[in-house]
Amino acid sequence: xxxxxxxxxMNTFRETVRDRIFYIVGIFxxxxxxxxxxxxxxxxGAQGKIVADVGLSSMSLFGLLVVLLVGSSMLRKxxxxxxxxxxxxxxxxxxxxxCGKFCGLTVTLLCMLLVMSLVFLVIMLVCRxxxxxxxxxxxxxxxxxxxxxxxxxxxxxxxxxxxxAAVFTxxxxxxxxxxxxxxxxxxxxxxxxxxxxxKIVYYLIPNLEVFNIRGAVVHGQPVAFxxxxxATLYCLVYVLLFMLLASVIFxxxxxx
Amino acid sequence: MNQKVxxxxxxxxxxxxxxxxxxxxxxxxxxxxxxxxxRTGFWRKPQPALKGVSFLVPRGxxxxxxxxxxxxxxxxxxCILNLVHPDAGEIEIFGTGHRRWQSRARIGYLPxxxxxxxxxxxxxxxxxxxxxxGMPRADRQQRITELLAQVNMADHADIRLGKYSKGMLQxxxxxxxLLNRPELLILDEPMTGLDPLGRREVRxxxxxxxxxxxxxxxxxxxxxxxxxxxxxxxxxxxxLLHSIHDMSRGxxxxxxxxTLGQMPHGAIADVVRGCRCLPAGSRHPGAIVQxxxxxxxxxxxxWCSDLGAEVQAVHTPQTSLEEVFLEALGAxxxxxxxxxx
Amino acid sequence: xxxxxxRLRRLPAWLQGGLGGALLLGVAVVSLQGIERTAxxxxxxxxxxxxxxxxxxxxxxxxxxxVADFLWFRTVQxxxxxxxxxxxxxxxxxxxxxxxxxxxxxxxxxxxxxxxASMDQDQIPxxxxxxxxxxxxxxxxxxxxxxxxxxxxxxxxDYERAAAWFAIAARCPEATDFARRxxxxxxxxxxxxxxxxxxxxxxxxxxxxxxxxxxxxKMIGQCEEQLQQQAGGLPKESL
Numbered sequence: 001x002x003x004x005x006x007x008x009x010m011n012t013f014r015e016t017v018r019d020r021i022f023y024i025v026g027i028f029x030x031x032x033x034x035x036x037x038x039x040x041x042x043x044x045g046a047q048g049k050i051v052a053d054v055g056l057s058s059m060s061l062f063g064l065l066v067v068l069l070v071g072s073s074m075l076r077k078x079x080x081x082x083x084x085x086x087x088x089x090x091x092x093x094x095x096x097x098x099c100g101k102f103c104g105l106t107v108t109l110l111c112m113l114l115v116m117s118l119v120f121l122v123i124m125l126v127c128r129x130x131x132x133x134x135x136x137x138x139x140x141x142x143x144x145x146x147x148x149x150x151x152x153x154x155x156x157x158x159x160x161x162x163x164x165a166a167v168f169t170x171x172x173x174x175x176x177x178x179x180x181x182x183x184x185x186x187x188x189x190x191x192x193x194x195x196x197x198x199k200i201v202y203y204l205i206p207n208l209e210v211f212n213i214r215g216a217v218v219h220g221q222p223v224a225f226x227x228x229x230x231a232t233l234y235c236l237v238y239v240l241l242f243m244l245l246a247s248v249i250f251x252x253x254x255x256x
Numbered sequence: 257m258n259q260k261v262x263x264x265x266x267x268x269x270x271x272x273x274x275x276x277x278x279x280x281x282x283x284x285x286x287x288x289x290x291x292x293x294x295r296t297g298f299w300r301k302p303q304p305a306l307k308g309v310s311f312l313v314p315r316g317x318x319x320x321x322x323x324x325x326x327x328x329x330x331x332x333x334x335c336i337l338n339l340v341h342p343d344a345g346e347i348e349i350f351g352t353g354h355r356r357w358q359s360r361a362r363i364g365y366l367p368x369x370x371x372x373x374x375x376x377x378x379x380x381x382x383x384x385x386x387x388x389x390g391m392p393r394a395d396r397q398q399r400i401t402e403l404l405a406q407v408n409m410a411d412h413a414d415i416r417l418g419k420y421s422k423g424m425l426q427x428x429x430x431x432x433x434l435l436n437r438p439e440l441l442i443l444d445e446p447m448t449g450l451d452p453l454g455r456r457e458v459r460x461x462x463x464x465x466x467x468x469x470x471x472x473x474x475x476x477x478x479x480x481x482x483x484x485x486x487x488x489x490x491x492x493x494x495x496l497l498h499s500i501h502d503m504s505r506g507x508x509x510x511x512x513x514x515t516l517g518q519m520p521h522g523a524i525a526d527v528v529r530g531c532r533c534l535p536a537g538s539r540h541p542g543a544i545v546q547x548x549x550x551x552x553x554x555x556x557x558x559w560c561s562d563l564g565a566e567v568q569a570v571h572t573p574q575t576s577l578e579e580v581f582l583e584a585l586g587a588x589x590x591x592x593x594x595x596x597x
Numbered sequence: 598x599x600x601x602x603x604r605l606r607r608l609p610a611w612l613q614g615g616l617g618g619a620l621l622l623g624v625a626v627v628s629l630q631g632i633e634r635t636a637x638x639x640x641x642x643x644x645x646x647x648x649x650x651x652x653x654x655x656x657x658x659x660x661x662x663x664v665a666d667f668l669w670f671r672t673v674q675x676x677x678x679x680x681x682x683x684x685x686x687x688x689x690x691x692x693x694x695x696x697x698x699x700x701x702x703x704x705x706x707x708x709x710x711x712x713x714a715s716m717d718q719d720q721i722p723x724x725x726x727x728x729x730x731x732x733x734x735x736x737x738x739x740x741x742x743x744x745x746x747x748x749x750x751x752x753x754x755d756y757e758r759a760a761a762w763f764a765i766a767a768r769c770p771e772a773t774d775f776a777r778r779x780x781x782x783x784x785x786x787x788x789x790x791x792x793x794x795x796x797x798x799x800x801x802x803x804x805x806x807x808x809x810x811x812x813x814x815k816m817i818g819q820c821e822e823q824l825q826q827q828a829g830g831l832p833k834e835s836l
Contacts, residue, residue: 004387004390008388011376011384018375019375043669043670049662053665053666054666082367082371083371085334085367088338090360090389091358091360178658212659215661215700215702254339254340254341256334256340
């Protein structure tokens with residue numbers, strides 16, 4: 001059973017690698033990281049910090065861009081082009097197919113992040129900043145965040161158009177990063193029902209700040225290993241939940 | 257035996273063929289009372305596609321679904337393949353429910369106007385599908401090479417599908433449908449986009465498969481292909497199965513043709529009033545009378561015998577499938593009567 | 598007009614293309630110049646409309662540090678324009694506040710901000726407040742309390758206070774000998790010779806720098822002499 005999902009994953013990986021969007025985003029990301037070295041005269045002593053900030057943030061941003069642009073249209077493209085009809089008439093369940101698509105894009109993200117991490121580390125060395133092992137933690141958590149967002153975009157793309165799926169995913173991303181503010185807002189407002197709604201939103205929407213250790217890493221603060229474990233489990237729970245929901249919705253979908 | 261009785265017996269045998277076989281261990285596909293209504297638009301306006309379609313396909317048979325555009329052929333196939341969920345009805349494939357994904361390991365499917373991944377080459381596409389069947393690597397490579405040769409695509413296998421013509425896509429589509437040596441092959445308009453040579457090749461291929469025992473469910477609106485390949489034909493009209501015809505017994509018309517030595521007159525004219533009369537030929541003084549039912553045939557023959565009118569021939573014309581199809585659609589036959597008797 | 602268009606149409610294609618290109622270029626140059634003028638004029642207004650750090654903190658959805666860096670560039674450029682005489686730094690503190698609110702660990706922003714506030718704007722209390730905010734967010738950083746001490750020592754000539762802040766800086770985990778040296782100097786300058794001796798003694802015992810040890814020893818001797826002269830007695834402890 002795993003073979004079918006693996007075949008779809010490998011095909012998805014091949015498709016995204018041969019997709020020109022991926023190259024453009026990757027090149028743009030590399031340029032941005034490189035340009036951080038050019039802006040160093042304006043930094044007034046903060047060069048190391050700025051290079052690290054630009055590198056880590058652009059990895060996250062461009063990963064998000066890939067997920068939104070590629071992930072949102074992946075399923076719809078197959079539905080519209082009817083490539084799905086010949087796949088789902090093979091001995092593969094719809095859930096396996098979706099998992100394969102998800103894994104394929106996740107592997108693409110991983111490869112992209114690896115390339116960008118290497119470039120980032122080289123730029124750091126060129127700027128005479130010694131990279132610390134805690135940067136690996138930042139790369140890892142960025143990858144986890146993008147994996148979670150990838151699962152969300154797969155879920156949304158099973159029932160809305162690519163544009164809406166991208167918008168919904170972006171909204172999830174924004175709310176996910178404002179999670180604690182949402183909770184505080186409810187507490188501050190004082191009204192019971194507002195507090196309750198805030199609480200529901202807080203627990204329902206994944207708190208993406210869990211994966212944001214960029215500031216801490218750049219400023220040399222330690223990152224606990226337990227935090228990495230918990231973040232991994234947190235990501236896993238949401239990924240499983242989203243993929244399960246996506247499978248249920250997709251199972252009922254008709255391929256006219 | 258009385259001529260009347262003999263004629264009646266022949267007519268009855270022609271008009272009432274034996275019933276379709278009931279589901280047996282050798283049946284590959286069973287479709288019972290399939291109903292499907294699409295709901296489209298913001299207000300979910302109902303659009304009936306199937307209104308109760310039933311048929312069986314025994315093992316080794318080629319069953320063709322013939323119908324006009326929008327008759328429900330593709331919807332029927334998609335219901336069978338669980339791509340579309342029917343509102344009512346039962347479907348069994350190989351004796352089990354059609355939703356079981358394991359049954360699809362024994363099915364091959366070619367959709368109408370197939371689309372495939374533009375970024376893959378023909379060979380990569382077949383490899384991808386072969387992996388979905390769980391084929392080991394060595395088997396995959398061998399089978400792909402075989403199929404590419406079989407569909408005449410060996411020279412184009414390493415070109416990306418985005419650059420394929422319609423005909424090439426159709427051939428690759430057929431190849432992917434045959435990857436797993438399916439027991440049931442479902443083909444939706446398999447000749448689309450093929451030139452006459454390509455169509456001939458595909459027909460030959462399907463004939464070979466049929467001889468090899470593959471059960472084929474075929475949908476098309478090209479009648480000559482059906483006549484060449486199908487064992488039985490189901491005519492779909494506006495979501496209903498209008499009729500099923502056994503191609504081995506020919507397409508019998510639903511009337512009798514009686515060739516008279518002269519134009520009907522007098523009492524004979526009274527008997528055949530309402531029937532269609534055609535001149536027997538420019539040099540023949542007689543007429544061909546199309547008698548719609550057995551009773552009128554019996555009376556006509558009796559009167560001719562009593563009155564001494566010459567009856568030259570009585571036969572049930574072998575109507576072409578096209579005529580049957582057009583008649584089922586209500587388009588009528590191409591032979592218009594000059595007058596009615 | 599119609600005649601002109603007709604005449605133009607009769608020209609060869611290459612000439613038509615050339616004329617069209619020249620016209621476009623002219624329009625581009627003129628409009629860009631106009632845009633540049635407007636941009637320079639609006640540069641000041643732009644700073645006025647920068648949102649507060651508090652809002653930006655929420656609005657940057659996880660990219661606070663990079664937005665802080667972007668604002669930092671704008672702050673540095675703003676200061677550069679001031680040095681060229683373009684404006685009077687009125688929005689400088691707002692920019693620094695935004696940067697430090699977005700990234701409270703941005704030490705360079707506090708440092709540079711306080712320097713500009715104290716040296717260019719002559720607003721020493723505001724400079725010290727900024728540094729104190731920085732200390733709240735970065736309690737282990739020695740540079741910020743040191744800079745407060747520096748402001749008291751150089752600008753206010755309040756040596757007692759300077760000494761106290763230098764001592765705080767010296768107690769920070771990664772403080773260098775520099776901080777402790779200044780603490781001791783300040784104490785001495787303030788007339789608190791006993792305190793000064795204690796600080797120099799601490800430096801002597803903890804530093805690994807031989808030059809520092811020699812200096813500490815020398816300064817202890819000087820302080821003890823001064824003390825002797827003042828009170829006619831030795832301190833309670835001596836080497």
